Amino acid sequence: MEVTARRTRRVVGRRSSSSLDLTRSTSALIPMVTFTLLPIFLFINSFASLAAAQTQITPIPVVGATTGVDANTGQRPIRKNINDLYTRGGPQWDLYILALSEMQAMDESDELSYFSLAGIHGLPHKPWNGVEQVDGAPDVGYCPHGETIFAPWHRPYVALFEQTLVSHALSIASRYPPSFQAAYTDAARTLRLPFWDWASDSSLPSAVMNDTIKVSNTPNSSLAALSPPNNNGTGGGSGAPSGAMGVLVRNPLYSYRFQEKSVMYEHDQYLGLNPQTGRCRHEDLDADKKPIKRWTEPWQAEELMKAFGSQLRDGVYDLFVRPDRGGWGATGFEGPHNTVHNNAGCNTGTLADIDWSAFDPLFMLHHANTDRLVALWQAIYYHNTTFNFTSPSGGQLGTKKGTNLTADSPLKPFHAGFPATNGSAPPSDAGGFFHTSNSVADLRTFGYSYPELSTDWQTPDKEKLAAQVREAVNKLYGSGDEASADGQGQENGVAGRAADSDLDLEDDDTVIDGGKEVEENNKITFRRLRSRSQSLSASNSNSQEEDKEGATSIDGKQTKENNKSSFRRRSLARSLTKNPKQKRQSYGQPAKNYYYTAELSVDRSEVPLPCTISLIVNGVVMGRMSLLGMPMEGIAKMSMPLARPLNDAVKKNGGQSQSRSLRGRMKMKAAGEKSKRGLGHVDMTPNRIIPFLRGNMTVEIRSNDQTLTDPSTVPSLHLDIQDWEYIPRKNASEFPIFQNPRKWPIGIRGPGGHGGYGGDGH
Structure with a gap:
């Protein structure tokens, strides 16, 4: 179904100077002819009111692409991975590229043009489809970030873009020669917006890397938007040849070209000066520091994304297997989503600037995937498909700051065209109903699905579907190696510990007081070596004596060096850690697995935005x-x-540092060398991990322009380490289990030492 904006303008007249003169002349006659002229004055006043009336706009309902949906079974076309769609090519790929090109070529004043749809998100901060800025709303776009409605709001936004794209694809398919028309029409009906799964493959899709791209066939009509750019990269040629095979066209996934420079120059001194979007911008300046040449190098975005690919994958998997207990877990996907914006946008490119980001063609691929991750999460946690609490809004163009948001709050400016909530009065504006978080919770609302959910229409058993999705998530993001949450061993990050190990936290340094964890002491003490048998060797007995001495505190402080020395000898004598995959001690006690997370929080108003806070x-x-x-x-x-x-x-x-002796460290200190507090391969349990991180973890706050901020100047910055008992998953369709978390406060240290650049920690 092709959805178009329908505007109804009332034709009203304006009073001319002659009419004003007539008014003045007749006013002198009022005492004589009051009864006769009164209806005329009433008519004039009514006419003036009509002249002040604004244009009335019929709401555009966001219903998604409705073609290709099986009316009997409810089976819906799937959104495909962009890499798969590109590799397969054929009619659907052709139509995707041609439809996107046609959208970008539309007049920017059209509400369904690429420009106008992208402008909903941020700039140009103007009303869309009659949804005006409300009193008390900030001068921003409609998009909510850092709020509970982040994920629900983007779902109808992507669906609106998708329904517009498919309407263009259907129109383009009808223009093909008869011999092509059937295949292209079928392809258009099932076309859906592709996604970029940056969590499983962080590399930028090949399809977005070059300014030209190939399609198999174009329709009869000549589309200027399809032609390759000129040598100077600023214009198009004469159009793609009709019905040609293997046509090279301008790539609409590479960039968007702004049509009106006046629109660009109105906003932002940097991005607004560029005729098209870009991911990694560079420029040459003249003596007056004015740009004389600008260019982009998208391969740099590729390198930035690949550098943190494993952390993106692990972070996404962690959100699936260890959902937030204090809120709605699906909101957590905004975190890795932000990282993609910054990295794929090279920090200063279009995608990295939230006001401009939606103009980058990569934006919709990115957000289709974010929506996909949320949809998979909803299928797994099907009892919790939306949030059930209230939170205040920071304010958007259509929402007053401080508004309490619920799952029934309007997702402006997206009209549903039907009562969008159950049991409560639906929010309305301009004669239509808005979507809400409740109304968009089900993908069926918008007529699409994802590969991992392709059988949801024939799997009414929600738990069975959840098991299928868990298996898919394990396969895609749970790498199964021992350095991930899906690891089956207990080495390193997912660590093993004997239930009655000689090295343990002494009665735990953290106590529970009314649910609140209070750190009694910063010091970590080790349990004394216990005698396991009367037949221990003499060397082992000596180790016990040394350990007793090492565990003794002097003025509340541990003699750590003796303790470390005795620990090494115990390790050799008992061979407790020679095999890191050992599941059980010789005396039959099962090992415990540990999993570690860093819990970071900060007040946004205290840091320069946009920025990245790194733990190193x-x-x-x-x-x-x-x-x-x-x-x-x-x-x-x-x-x-x-x-x-x-x-x-x-x-x-x-x-290297675990094996150093005290004498060796003293020599290093005398020589002015700085010793690192390392762990070695001996022990990765909390009694080793926590002091290691306290002594070595630093915090870096880096703005997108690469400016560094001293973390000691950010009072709200807070960091905890949590350790969790970890039970590996039993089969492919289950997740690991995490239980009994404990928090350990970590002092904030900057790159120069405690407290940042020479200051004190906090």
Whole structure:
């Protein structure tokens, strides 16, 4: 179904100067002819009111693409991976490229043009489809970031873009020669917007890397938008040849070209000066620092994405297997989503600027995937498909700041065209109903599905479908290696510990008081060696005596060096850690597995936005929180899995320093060398991990323009490490189990030492 905007304008007249003169002349006669002229004056006043009336706009209902849906079974076409769609080629690929090109070529004033749809998200901060800015709303776009409605709001947004794209594809298919028309019409009916699964493959899709791209066939009509750019990269040629095979066209996935420079120059001194979107911008300046040449190098975005691909994958998997207990777990996908915006946008490109990001063609591929991850999460946690609590809004163009948001709050500016909520009065505006988080919770509302959910129409058993999706998630994101949450071993990041090990936390340094964890002491003490048998060797007995001495505290402080020395001898004598995959001690006690996460929070108003906050251990990035330019207030929180980077940090630094003797360290200190507190391969349990991270983890706050901020100047910045008891999954359709979490506060240290750049920690 092709959806179009229907505007009805009332033709009204304006009073001319002659009519005003007539009014003045007749006013003098009022005492004589009041009864006669009164109806005329009433008519004039009514006419003036009509002249002030604004254009009335019929709402555009967001219903998604409705073609290709089986009316009997409810089976819906799937959104495909962009890499699969590109590799297969054929009619559907052709139509996707041609339809996207046609949208970009539309007049930017059209409400369904590429420009207008992209402008809903941020700039140009103008009303769309009659949904005006409300009193008390900030001067921003409609998109909510950092709020519970982030995921629900983007679902109808992507669906609106998709329904417009498919309407163009259907129109283009009808223009093909008769011999092509049937195949292209069928392809158009089942076409849906593709997604870029950056969590399983962080590389930028090949289809977005070049400014030209090939399609198999074009329709009869000559479309100027399809022609390759001129040599200067700013214009098109004479159009693609009709019915040609293997036509090279301008790639609409590479960039969007703005048609009106006046629109660009109105906003932003940097991105607004460029005639088209770009991902990694560079420029040459003259003596007056004015740009004389600009260009983009998208391969740099590729490198940035690949550098943190494993952390993106692990972060996404962690959101699936360890859902947020304090809120709606699907909101967590905004975290990795932010990282993709910054990295794929090279921090200063179009995609990285939240006001401009929707103009980059990569945006819809990115958000189709974010929606897909949310949909998979909803299928797994089918009892919790939307949130059931209230939270305040930071304010958007159509929403007043401080508005309490619920699952029945309107997702402006997206009209549903039907009562969108159950049991409560649906929000309305301009004669139509808005979508809500409740109305968009089911993909059937918009006529699409995803590969992992392609059988949902024939699987009424929700638990059976959830098991199928869990298996798909394990396969895609749970790598199964020992450095991930899906690891089946207990080495490194997912660590093993004997239930009655000689090394343990002494009665736990953390106590529970009314549900609140209070750290009694910062010091970690080790349990004394216990005698396991009367037949221990003399050397082992000596180790016990030394351990007793090493565990003794002097003025409340541990003599750690003796303890480490005795620990090494115990390790050799008892061979407790020679086999890191050992599941059970010789005396029959099962091992415990541990999983670590970093819990970071900060007030956005205290850091320069946009920025990235990184946790670093001896050069290894353990995790990162990416914050976009909006919202500018409120607490940002993120939970980061540490399994894989902790594994890397240990491999890089652990072995060398663990084996150093006290004398060796003293020599290094005398020589002015800085000793690193490493872990080695001996022990990855909390009694080793926590002091290691406390002594080595630093925090870096880097703005998108690469400016560094001293973390000691950010009072709200808070960091905890959590350890979880971890039970590996039993089969392919189950998730690991995490239980009994404990929090350990970690002081904030900057790159220069405690507290940042020479300051004190906090």
